[in-house]
Amino acid sequence: MDRKLKALKKPGIMWGFSQAHSDRFARNLLWKETLSFPYSVKSSRSMKYIIIITFGLFFCHRMDIKNSSSTTRCKYYPACDEPSLVLGTGHHSDPTSLAILYQDQLGGLEHVVEPCPDALVINVGDTFMSCLHRAVVNESMERKSMAFFMNPREDKVVNK
Numbered sequence: 001m002d003r004k005l006k007a008l009k010k011p012g013i014m015w016g017f018s019q020a021h022s023d024r025f026a027r028n029l030l031w032k033e034t035l036s037f038p039y040s041v042k043s044s045r046s047m048k049y050i051i052i053i054t055f056g057l058f059f060c061h062r063m064d065i066k067n068s069s070s071t072t073r074c075k076y077y078p079a080c081d082e083p084s085l086v087l088g089t090g091h092h093s094d095p096t097s098l099a100i101l102y103q104d105q106l107g108g109l110e111h112v113v114e115p116c117p118d119a120l121v122i123n124v125g126d127t128f129m130s131c132l133h134r135a136v137v138n139e140s141m142e143r144k145s146m147a148f149f150m151n152p153r154e155d156k157v158v159n160k
């Protein structure tokens with residue numbers, strides 16, 4: 001824990017370690033730890049393929065990958081004796097253009113569609129349209145997930 005606290009997120013800064021987002025409204029306590037770090041996609045062929053396969057060429061042109069600014073977020077949800085009283089990540093849509101989510105074999109991501117085991121979930125974020133989801137925790141096993149969020153650069157205007 002000492003090492004995690006060394007990377008503690010500072011107010012106003014997006015990167016670092018944080019525990020539950022207690023400043024966010026939620027009826028249930030959020031039960032997780034998060035490590036966020038920046039990632040800049042300069043020219044990523046694999047990212048282009050993912051976007052084209054998932055959403056098609058038209059959408060890919062509008063994503064402007066070279067001018068994006070991205071975040072990777074690793075989440076750790078400890079086992080919880082009372083999972084009905086907590087949420088891993090509360091209901092939300094992603095405030096990004098695109099999110100690529102990977103979860104471990106435990107499942108727990110609750111989405112409009114049931115995520116397939118071993119598959120990435122690719123969400124279109126609020127820049128274009130919203131898609132509500134949340135993550136729950138497990139009574140006996142810890143859960144891990146990783147999300148890659150792609151945003152337009154702050155100085156870019158996006159036409160919906």
Ligand SMILES: O=C(O)CCC(=O)C(=O)O
Pocket residue numbers: 073075088089094101102103108109133134135145146147
């Ligand atoms: O942990 C998960 O499976 C989902 C996380 C999530 O939706 C998010 O970080 O935006």
Ligand SMILES: [Fe+2]
Pocket residue numbers: 092093094099133
């Ligand atoms: Fe999300």
